[in-house]
Amino acid sequence: MSGTAASAPGAIPEFKQTMGHPRPLWMLFMTEFWERFAFYGIRWALTLYIVQAFYAGSGEGEAPASRVYGAYLALVYAAAIIGGYIADRVIGYQRSILLGAVVMSAGLFMIAYPDQTVFHVGLATVIAGNGLFKPNISAMVGQLYAPTDQRRDSGFTLFYMGINAGAFIAPILTGWFSDKVFGTDAMPAYKVVFIASGIGMLLSLVWFWFGRRQLGTIGRPLAGAENKSRVLWVLLFVLASVPVYYFLLAIDAATLQWILSAMFLVLCGMILVEGFREGPVARDRAIAMLIIFVFNVLFWCFFEQAGSSFNFLADKIVNRDFGGWIFPVGWFQSVNSLAIITVAPVLAWLWMRMGKANPSIPRKFGLGLIFNGLAFLLLMFALSSLVSAAGLIPFWTLFMVYVIQSVGELCLSPIGLSMTTKLAPVKLVGFAMGGWFLSTGIGNNLSGIFASHVSGETGMTVASAHAGYTQGFWILLGGGVILFLIAPLIQKLMHGVK
Template identity: 90%
Template sequence: MGPPMNRPSGGDAVPDFPQTMGHPRPLWMLFMTEFWERFAFYGMRWALTLYIVAEFYAGSGEGEAPAARVYGAYLALVYAAAIIGGYIADRVIGYQRSILLGAVVMSAGLFMIAYPDQTVFHIGLATVIAGNGLFKPNISTMVGKLYSPTDERRDSGFTLFYMGINAGALIAPLLTGWLAAKVFGTDAMPDYKVVFIASGIGMLISLAWFWFGRRQLGIVGRPLEGAENKGRVLWVLLFVLASVPVYYFLLAIDAAMLQWILTAMFLILCGMIVVEGFREGKVARDRSIAMLIIFVFNVLFWCFFEQAGSSFNFLADKIVNRDFGGWIFPVGWFQSVNSLAIITFAPILAWLWLRMGKRNPSIPRKFGIGLIFNGLAFLLLMFALSSLVNAAGLIPFWTLFMVYVIQSIGELCLSPIGLSMTTKLAPSKLVGFAMGGWFLSTGIGNNLSGIFASHVSGDTGMTVASAQAGYTQGFWILLIGGVILFLIAPLIQRLMHGVK
């Protein structure tokens, strides 16, 4: 039996949970479950492109472009799979079972990619995608189900959960980077396989944490009435296993072809949202159009932000001076700078928006600021690659470090408000579908990030000249995009009909 139910006015039934530190006790269980899942995800993410080049292209620069395209496609498909996983949890087996099944599948995939065979590696990546689709969207939904819609602690609870995400993302690259370069390998020849094994172990810890802690949730996240049959879990598992070859195929095809597929999906989704907006009236129509305009700029942001795991890795490995008097700063550790910056600057920006009061920038202007900060990071790289290259052909360590910091400030202006904005602007009958559109727009940006990174590396691998040319192009695209969004922000704001 779960805890007794109380029914807050105007909301869904929410159990009367015991409280720990002012929040429902299951929040802390979900916090640690997500911590270890993010440890697994970010622990392996930094090593993917470097491993592909080292293992399957014998370290040749010719492997950088295909590695970047695989990385972009992988991230894009992770977001696309989240749409399917959310539907399965909603309609078929419930959230608790989706999370458990997703964790099992992800763990298997992470251990598979440690096997030094290119086919097994790609099957492993496809398996991680399939498992992540069941896990990632549903654990966030579970947090929301711990609070009634009118509970004032709701935003605070999500903030704490977000800190769990960033804590896992902060620690994972530090530990796995140290294991790869200092314990099992060397700075010159890191042992990337141990990174994937460590990530697999992290995912197993996440699975165990949720398995033993899920009793705290009571009825929250259990299957809908009439759908308790455990045979459904077997059918979903068979469906997930059948989806692995599909993801494998999408990883293997040309990134440009995948881009066409994702774009077609996005256009169909946009069309359905606009049609529903017209049905619901002028206000719903205008808000739908405003939301879709912002989705397009969201694609642009993530295309360049996600250089973090692809071209910035090659930059760090080949062109950044990481030598501190004989001690070499591991490449993977750069990936922790984003989380460190998020944890540092999130409360500062939250205070700043509050302090600005009525002068607080509108949603489209905040998106514009995010794009411009992303562009400023590329401007710093342009300067470093043109004016700060030393005799050994290396740029100073601090430049790439600050690139991650500047990008993180841009992310804070854009990412936290995206999901909230979508729920407010979408037609009432298609809110979940529109949320899928938000994730899909992010996924399209991620696939484009791999295509862009492959251009930066070229056919023979990244050089100072190729990096400078590519990042200069990135700066101008982001700057122009940010300025355009700033200029049309008043129009978008009018289309939003008072949504803040």
């Protein structure tokens, strides 16, 4: 874990404990809470806004909106590679997080301006800032615990609750502003969503600015790299990257997929080279980590329908009418977070309670894929057997899809963050965390491509949704079964990491 004085074995400070965990965990929890408020505040509205503002509400805008959404999410996570490297080698984790928060805030306010060019520049700016923020705050959570600390998975699961607490509140508040306060159900005021998200990002910045003293030496720059002029050079580099992200948002999604895949292969090569340098154990652990990264791509390809095809499903095919009161589309995004907030403490307790019987990391990932697949199985059933005369499926079906997916997410995502800090070569923890997010980003870009096929050329129909989600079920089920079968091999490569 280069980049901090805590990198050396035994150098982790003796933190005061709160609720059985290092006190700085809770400061990072709240910093991430407000950043996720900002991120999820805009997530539900992006595709709907693009169709409304730039395609006059036509169903023909659904496919391109899904592709832009997928590309945006992909680049948000791909930028984490650069941000992780900058934190590891240039300015440290704390400064990276502060600078990323400033840049993200600017981008969020930009996308509220009703112009397509400014909108895309704003998205590119958010991408550049998030790359500095997202991987590094997660890496710092891992640095609060010794590698052998049994509380590590539990700490990451609690941190994941912070992510989802922000994600739960954001769609409810911004959806209420958009549909009920500043707009109507028929004509939502999406720019208010983006302004509220920008304010949330500023709160994240302020929270970390005042709370970072709790971290002590954790996240400080490398010895000899304390010069603040490095921050200025990084800022100039980040601003110069905005036109690059703007260009990547504009190109064809398939071309972007090739670029992201090439980046992933380069990253794998760099991690493997470092693993070989550190010895056979580090090499094997790096290989195990990279195999799991591949299955992570598969999970997020289908999970991230939430911000694209599931939005259009909710808007057009789900019965949201409760006696004249219409359930806002954006509020479905909070179901996932509510389920995670409810179930996360149970799983955090369960992982600790099971002790040596705790499922291996590969098997937890396999469970994540299978639960994701079960959610698509429910949609297959609803779209084939529960469609009303009005062409709508019951409200509860999409609600439960989010709940089932959430269980799968808890089996995979927080465990993946913890796994990366355990298996990555010691000198490339931040970079490897960027690799975790790049694999997520590749899945997100594929999610936009998949969602565009579900909508077709003229917009989503019951038939197109059923065909697409059936395909998703079988792919996820197959991936989960394969991962279960090869889990013993992966576990052997992990050399005792659990």
